[in-house]
Amino acid sequence: MAFICDCRPLNHTTVDTLIIPVFTDDASAPQALDGLAPAADDRIRAILGSPEMSGKSGQLIPLRLPVGAGVERVILAGVGAAEKLTAQTIREAVAAAIRSVGPSGARRFGIVPRYGSLAPTDFAQAAVIGAHLASFAPDSYRSEDARPIRIEALTFLTPTADHPRLDEAIRRGSVIGESINFARFLVNEPGNRLTPTDLAHHAQEMANEVGLQTEILNEDKMRDLGMEALLAVARGSTEEPRLITTRYAAAGGGGETIALIGKGITFDTGGISLKPAENMEKMKYDMAGGAAVLGAMRAIAQLKPGVNVIGIVPSCENMPSGKATRPGDVVRSMLGKTIEIINTDAEGRLILCDAIAYARRLGATCLVDLATLTGAIAIALGLRYAGLFSHHSDLAEDLQAAARAADERIWPMPLDREYRELIKSDIADIKNVGGKHGGSITAAWFLREFAGDVPWAHLDIANVAWNAENKPHMPKGPTGFGVGTLTEFVMARARR
Ligand code: BES
């Protein structure tokens, strides 16, 4: 998976495919590249001056060059106006450019740095993340015709020696890009190949690689801790549940302890409140919050911020069976609150409430959970913005800033006390569903009850974790949403 990223002039490389970002206001070509034959340079310039190339973001013009040109092919990638260039545009342009030549044998990519309004380091980080995103293929189980995109190198074609060194930004981009792909890999695995036990193994392996401590609890341990809510979801399945904890300890202590908590339902049938068959296969992605947490922990372990972080992933399978939880059952959560389970398909909040209690037991001073929690979030926000819920405005603002930095979109949702009324139970402290209105908000309120006074925020990512349509920069499948935001959030907390 890993490939070499570096900075060098073109004539010191073996680049086969050159990516040139093109601005809309960019009639003239970038400065001539040493190592490119003059004829090739002229050809590129001719296209740049023509109406064919608008430079609009998303435009891609691939050119094959004759033997001896210096590179085999050039991709002119429109990136919009220079003064409005964003990291997202570069990330998507690089990913789309690499994907567009994917099966052609292109392996060694060069990119002409054209920063526009971006800092050179932001440009480099975004391009490296884009290259990593392009290298993920969701059809890994295809026996024939699988056309994985293999990247051996991405080189920033820096013209002179005094060009700013981009090494640190390149490294950060690689760490984040690889971690996003790690999350995408986990989310893409089908339910039969990624049980809670398997998820714990992958977490353990990742933790060993990057040097995180781990602790994996089985069913007996959960029972000892009083996690009846989590166990109520796990009961119906023959697969054992796991509570996966990974820990990053800051050198020198670090004051606060941030807990990142991710929903890890490896398959959600709905349980006795069974889901309809249509689209049920998608419910393998119900562990995307957990995958994002593990991806972020992987990045954090390598970026080494000065703050303690624990990543907690409660994981089980939500199945119907003769042993499964029934609608109407009442359980006592780890925190002591009793829960009437009205609908067994509202299982995410049941596993998360015990994970939140566990995070508090471990000394968390800040709680951020990520979950594919409700279908209703797509009704409220469509498919662009994840929902952000919090009872702590500073934390919500920090997460919004982190999401902006990571080029992920999150939008604040309300949590007024009126919504709490909707999850009052007739026989217990709380019930797990709140009726047909404001489904994402009542779900968030349920979680809030368990956070108590600890600063807490919740991201409902059910609408953004899975990309339903092929796009030039991203195939149908898992997006890795949340890895970037969580990583940026932790890095920024450590800096303040
Ligand atoms: N995992 C689902 C939410 C979901 C739906 C994720 C669609 C991704 C795409 C969650 O466990 C669930 O089933 N939620 C129910 C809640 C309801 C029973 C109150 C829902 O959204 O229908």
Ligand code: MN
């Ligand atoms: Mn469900």
Ligand code: ZN
């Ligand atoms: Zn679910």
